Amino acid sequence: MPRASNDTAIAIDRVHKRYGRTHALRGVSFDIRRGEYFGLLGPNGAGKSTLISIIAGLTHASEGSIAVLGHDVRSDFRAARRALGVVPQELVYDPFFPVRDLLRLQAGYYGCGRDYWPWIDELLERLELTDKRDMSMRALSGGMKRRVLIAQALVHKPDVVILDEPTAGVDVELRRTLWRFTRDLNDAGHTIVLTTHYLEEAEELCDRIAILNHGELKVLEDKRALLDRHPYRFLSLQLTGDGGPLPAEVEALVEDRHEDTLELKLEQGRHYIADVMESIRDAGYRIADVRTREPHLEDIFVELTMDKPDGRAA
Amino acid sequence: MNWRGCYTLFVKEVRRFYNVLGQTVGAPVITAMLYLLVFRQVLEDRVNVYEGVSYTAFLIPGLIMMNVIQNSFANTSSSITQSKVMGNLVFLLLTPISAFEFYLAYIGAALLRATLVATVLYVLAQLFVTVPMANPLVVAAMLVCAGGTLAVMGMIAGIMADKFEHLAAFQNFFIMPLSFLSGVFYSIHSLPAFWQTASHFNPFFYMIDGFRQGFFGVGDVDPLRSLAVAAGFFVLVSIIAISMLARGYKIRG
Numbered sequence: 001m002p003r004a005s006n007d008t009a010i011a012i013d014r015v016h017k018r019y020g021r022t023h024a025l026r027g028v029s030f031d032i033r034r035g036e037y038f039g040l041l042g043p044n045g046a047g048k049s050t051l052i053s054i055i056a057g058l059t060h061a062s063e064g065s066i067a068v069l070g071h072d073v074r075s076d077f078r079a080a081r082r083a084l085g086v087v088p089q090e091l092v093y094d095p096f097f098p099v100r101d102l103l104r105l106q107a108g109y110y111g112c113g114r115d116y117w118p119w120i121d122e123l124l125e126r127l128e129l130t131d132k133r134d135m136s137m138r139a140l141s142g143g144m145k146r147r148v149l150i151a152q153a154l155v156h157k158p159d160v161v162i163l164d165e166p167t168a169g170v171d172v173e174l175r176r177t178l179w180r181f182t183r184d185l186n187d188a189g190h191t192i193v194l195t196t197h198y199l200e201e202a203e204e205l206c207d208r209i210a211i212l213n214h215g216e217l218k219v220l221e222d223k224r225a226l227l228d229r230h231p232y233r234f235l236s237l238q239l240t241g242d243g244g245p246l247p248a249e250v251e252a253l254v255e256d257r258h259e260d261t262l263e264l265k266l267e268q269g270r271h272y273i274a275d276v277m278e279s280i281r282d283a284g285y286r287i288a289d290v291r292t293r294e295p296h297l298e299d300i301f302v303e304l305t306m307d308k309p310d311g312r313a314a
Numbered sequence: 315m316n317w318r319g320c321y322t323l324f325v326k327e328v329r330r331f332y333n334v335l336g337q338t339v340g341a342p343v344i345t346a347m348l349y350l351l352v353f354r355q356v357l358e359d360r361v362n363v364y365e366g367v368s369y370t371a372f373l374i375p376g377l378i379m380m381n382v383i384q385n386s387f388a389n390t391s392s393s394i395t396q397s398k399v400m401g402n403l404v405f406l407l408l409t410p411i412s413a414f415e416f417y418l419a420y421i422g423a424a425l426l427r428a429t430l431v432a433t434v435l436y437v438l439a440q441l442f443v444t445v446p447m448a449n450p451l452v453v454a455a456m457l458v459c460a461g462g463t464l465a466v467m468g469m470i471a472g473i474m475a476d477k478f479e480h481l482a483a484f485q486n487f488f489i490m491p492l493s494f495l496s497g498v499f500y501s502i503h504s505l506p507a508f509w510q511t512a513s514h515f516n517p518f519f520y521m522i523d524g525f526r527q528g529f530f531g532v533g534d535v536d537p538l539r540s541l542a543v544a545a546g547f548f549v550l551v552s553i554i555a556i557s558m559l560a561r562g563y564k565i566r567g
Binding site for chain 1 (some may be wrong): 408
């Protein structure tokens with residue numbers, strides 16, 4: 001049985017999922033705390049969507065168990081599903097009903113009656129859908145459809161909200177609106193689980209981050225600790241002059257090269273900025289501009305999920 | 315029980331067919347009336363099946379039941395297949411609606427559509443000939459058992475179908491032939507011995523014969539036997555459908 005405590009929103013316990021010979025999840029275990037903004041990251045095929053489907057009851061685990069607010073997703077599925085709102089990744093909708101009717105029907109499936117209608121109107125207002133409430137989903141733009149999907153996930157006021165790539169394919173303005181909206185939800189006490197391919201999104205929003213790769217949990221850490229444990233910093237140099245080849249020890253540090261700009265990856269305590277710059281000057285270059293940056297989540301993500309030459313993931 | 319959830323799903327399914335009433339009720343009624351007009355014109359004076367019952371009157375319960383069968387099947391199968399193909403079935407699968415509640419809502423809505431078609435057909439048929447109703451209870455019981463059985467079969471077909479072609483094949487090669495060869499247009503006593511025997515293996519024959527006996531009080535087999543066969547099939551296919559839903563067969567990953 002999954003471990004559950006009052007401060008656990010989702011308890012995932014040794015979950016395996018097999019599709020024929022494919023082992024999509026390999027004994028994944030971790031907890032998502034109540035009230036946190038949690039990021040679930042991983043490359044395509046890492047097992048994120050499979051894990052979310054199991055949490056939501058859309059598919060069943062081959063082994064292991066999951067509980068939402070202490071309710072097992074199979075044996076106590078009603079309570080688990082009432083506690084959960086899921087925004088699916090695909091833009092799917094029922095073409096037969098206008099937006100507000102769709103939301104009222106969705107609330108009804110959860111056993112919520114007319115007393116939830118003011119909340120539905122509030123959702124429409126907050127997601128800027130009020131003037132679209134009587135329109136068919138067919139007539140809405142992709143961004144508007146995405147907002148309706150979010151409203152559908154929230155009609156029954158779930159404690160835990162899973163957003164499966166909610167900003168995929170939406171414009172920058174809508175993405176910002178959705179960020180604000182989900183942050184407000186989190187501030188109001190909802191647990192938010194976000195999967196995204198936009199790593200800056202996870203970096204901006206999430207408190208803790210789990211990275212899945214090849215069906216295994218690679219890392220689960222507080223975002224700040226995760227960023228701090230990356231022992232690198234990046235040095236960007238704009239060079240002028242007709243210098244010769246760079247010294248081999250500098251060349252080994254080059255991460256990116258664009259026209260007259262080099263980006264070097266320096267390991268803290270091992271490579272020193274002053275030494276690197278001196279070597280470059282000795283090679284006959286002048287340094288016109290210098291910039292440094294701390295590692296982003298993306299750098300860590302790439303490092304953790306990049307396949308090593310022997311075929312295994314890092 | 316999540317009664318409100320079940321009722322909401324029922325309402326949604328009713329609204330789905332009500333939104334296209336011309337297609338879901340109007341079209342089958344017009345088709346059945348055309349059958350009635352043509353067969354009445356050609357056979358009214360040539361065929362006499364039961365003593366004191368005109369051929370037009372004989373035809374009407376059969377036509378009604380054929381439409382109950384086809385519309386019950388179409389309602390559940392098209393709704394589930396459409397939801398699967400369009401991907402919006404996910405919004406139901408995420409909810410705390412159990413397999414049994416899902417079953418109740420879909421079968422209830424399909425039965426309502428079938429009853430609507432049957433009622434409109436019965437009322438319109440009175441324009442041609444007065445059809446008595448000897449035993450309304452038998453009529454209602456056969457309508458529920460037959461309509462229910464086909465609604466559940468539609469549900470099973472919808473769950474199993476990956477695309478509309480699969481559904482069409484089930485409809486064209488199974489439902490349509492069995493319903494046409496079940497005694498809608500004739501009494502099986504007018505068939506050669508072999509086909510009489512073969513008809514007894516067609517469950518649709520019992521549905522139509524039992525239904526017809528509710529109107530005329532006379533038929534090809536004992537009405538209790540017809541009712542038992544229809545009810546038995548209803549229970550059997552219901553057990554299969556509910557267990558498929560509970561296991562999430564072809565709908566939950």
